[in-house]
Amino acid sequence: MGRLRTPAASFVVPGSTGVSSRTRLRVTPADAAVLTEVGVFLGALAAKDLSERARQRPGRDAVGWAERKRALTGETSARWAGSITRATHDQWTLARRGQAEEMAWLRGEIKRIGSRLARPLGAKADKRAGVWAVRGYAGRAEWHAKSRRLGVLRDRLAALEKDWADGRVRVVRGGKSLARLRHHLDQSGLTPPAWSERWRAARMFLTADGESGKRCGNETIRVDEAGQLSIRLPAALSHLSNAPHGRYVLDACAAFTHRAEEWRDRISAHRAVAYRVHLDASRGRWYLTASWQRAAAPELPLSVAVARGVVAVDMNDDHLAAWRLDAQGNPVGEPRRFPYDMSGDASHRDAQLRHALTRLLHFTRRSGAAAIAVEDLHFKDGASREQHGANRRFRRLVSRFPTARLRARLVSMAAEQDIAIVAVDPAYTSKWGARHWQRPLTTATRRTTRHDAAAVAIGRRALGHPIRRRTAPPPHDRRDRAGHRTAQAGVDPGSREGSRPRSSGPRTGSAWPGNGANAGDQRAQDRSGHAVEQAPWPQGP
Structure with missing residues (x-):
């Protein structure tokens, strides 16, 4: 393979x-x-x-x-x-x-x-x-x-x-x-x-x-x-x-x-x-x-730019699918969609792009994030006849997709709002997003589309987390070498599973708090001759 x-x-x-x-x-x-x-x-x-x-x-x-x-x-x-x-x-x-x-x-x-x-x-x-x-x-x-x-x-x-x-x-x-x-x-x-x-x-x-x-x-x-x-x-x-x-x-x-x-x-x-x-x-x-x-602004490290989470954006030929993700890679709130129309003359298309990007930047400022995660798309070979010769509709869609103009306008407009732009690799974001996030994020009142799930995958990749929600449990023959059974939030989350803190009171589930003074006494494991016993247990013939 x-x-x-x-x-x-x-x-x-x-x-x-x-x-x-x-x-x-x-x-x-x-x-x-x-x-x-x-x-x-x-x-x-x-x-x-x-x-x-x-x-x-x-x-x-x-x-x-x-x-x-x-x-x-x-x-x-x-x-x-x-x-x-x-x-x-x-x-x-x-x-x-x-x-x-x-x-x-x-x-x-x-x-x-x-x-x-x-x-x-x-x-x-x-x-x-x-x-x-x-x-x-x-x-x-x-x-x-x-x-x-x-x-x-x-x-x-x-x-x-x-x-x-x-x-x-x-x-x-x-x-x-x-x-x-x-x-x-x-x-x-x-x-x-x-x-x-x-x-x-x-x-x-x-x-x-x-x-x-x-x-x-x-x-x-x-x-x-x-x-x-x-x-x-x-x-x-x-x-x-x-x-x-x-x-x-x-x-x-x-x-x-x-x-x-x-x-x-x-x-x-x-x-x-x-x-x-x-x-x-x-x-x-x-x-x-x-x-x-103007003087070039100092470049922010990636960890500083995504410290407050990101607004992940999946760019499409007729809309921008956006979703807010916190620092742990979890979707927050509801997905947003900013449509635009690429028909008409050049001035109309340019106005549509500027309006959609303005709404995206306003949503980013309201959400509290300081970065926008987008795919690093170029489509230099995407419209080739030999790659998609039979699918003429897809070739036309790729050809009219304004990747260069949208990316250039987004970078220039975001600089005015002090919002960082994080570019991620577009490999498998749509496929893995639909596989791991589309169904779990769909509820009775919210229909999550494939583009919304791709936005979540883009955001998690920008934050440094794996796109998968969980990893499969390790096999039994490798249990001694495997770590945690699941990988939820990313490489270095804020908190992870550990030993349970010791609580006050008895460590038995059958005793009420305050009862059983000797419940925590280890000597009770040896029942013969313990002070709590009234008499030894007689054993029949």
Whole structure:
């Protein structure tokens, strides 16, 4: 038989250090025209810089960075050139990381398909010597289709490996999905002018990095305490300035409501704050996003984070199943469910996630726990055709499950509430939770679901306790080596079974308290000649 996978140790997820806040800018038509012209001009320079970086080899990064920055400084300024080259470097690095992940995925798919093609048609999966053998394809038609797909994947891998060796990346500024939408305007309901407006807005560049020690933390895009927004124009567009030193002051005022006090403290101390001005072309609205970096919070040890128990959460595609567990691993109270809807556009899905996580954090604060236990899910290989080829419904469910976004939002939102996030290994939590906890926790007035039982298993693993409620009694031949007959609460519970404390009074169950003064006298075991006896017992012939 195959062995069970050993679960990895639980750990406390470090909190995020980057924060941001966004507000709407109610600009006038004149301000909108100036912002559009500056954004299109800088966006063209950013596209040119990205193209130049894509043609360079990875080894010339530092040298090429300095050359590209000097070339852009003459047309803009040193700070605008630094922001453009930094954004180009981040975009190039992200594309390289995507290439590495795609190559790893292609190699895994090629290996899986090749192993299944080598098996006979209709062969069942069996395990020999502890290793699972893959099953063969059902028929000749499926085998032929998969062999053709194997050739396509090999060609993709070869082209990708060549790009990786040459240091070439393929990036579409503005987004690949929006670029492909140009060929399907009849299906999207957009007109060519509307698509062009979105394309131009997506390719604009109005991002300035912060700089500590400068006025209000940013010399290029400056927002003072009164909310007045001004932009240092590039050298080629200095004729648009309406203020000294080549600056343009907008009539609109920026008012941050989220993290306003923290933002005000930073600009008052002239600490670095990065700004990004962007246009939502579908709504015709301008937005300003401020971002900065805070000091990393000290990481709590796992024992300290779970000292007051945890709120265990089982993440599903339509709800969060949560249950409060005390420090001994026992479920407390009733299970909670926080639903969300993943249909609709991206803004609706994001709002649903934020609302569900907000309710979860409020429930954690009310329950008195200081940590939330979640599974460390990634689903990188969960949507593979070769793993769940026949179960298309499950593949779609895994594909739309927002694991990365939900985990990132939970970590950032929990840091604001001083709540620790404990990540546990997801191995066998649903299966063992349903086996050991679903039936015992089901009562006449409470129907415990499989997801609720999985939440209990997640919480017990985060606390360091075994998922099983009890262990079986030891066999008779190992009674001398076995310890306690059951393992209830965990590795080191607060109290455990021991010898019964000595009670006052007689140690016999037939005597009332205060009676039988000699009940505890050990001499009573030898009845002959004892003082309590009146006469010896006569024995007949």
